[in-house]
Amino acid sequence: MSVARITTLSANSKTSFDDAIKEGISRANKTLRNVSGAWVKEQKVEISGGNVVAWHVVLEVTFILED
Template sequence: MSVVKVIEVMAESDKSWEEATRKGVERASKSVDAISSAWVKDQSVKVDGDKVTKFRVTLKIAFEVK
């Protein structure tokens, strides 16, 4: 049996929610090993005037605890 921990990470991108998700997982992988999954809990955007300038995600990232 393994033990899995879940952390919450926020990330953003100028291009897309998908890129924000990738950035969040890549950054989390610098601090934790054995990431097994990520769940997009929430999505939002930053708007300046009439333009979307940032795509933001809140991720739940699961990894195995050794």
């Protein structure tokens, strides 16, 4: 049996949603132990001059608590 905790974080990228998600997960793994999954809760883009200039995601990251 295990108990997990969920934490919310946001990440952004100048490239894509995929890159923003990877950056968020990478950063979560630097601080949290036992990261087991993530849910993309929100996605949005920043637009300037009619072009997408940044991609933003909000992630719900799940990690297993240690005994």
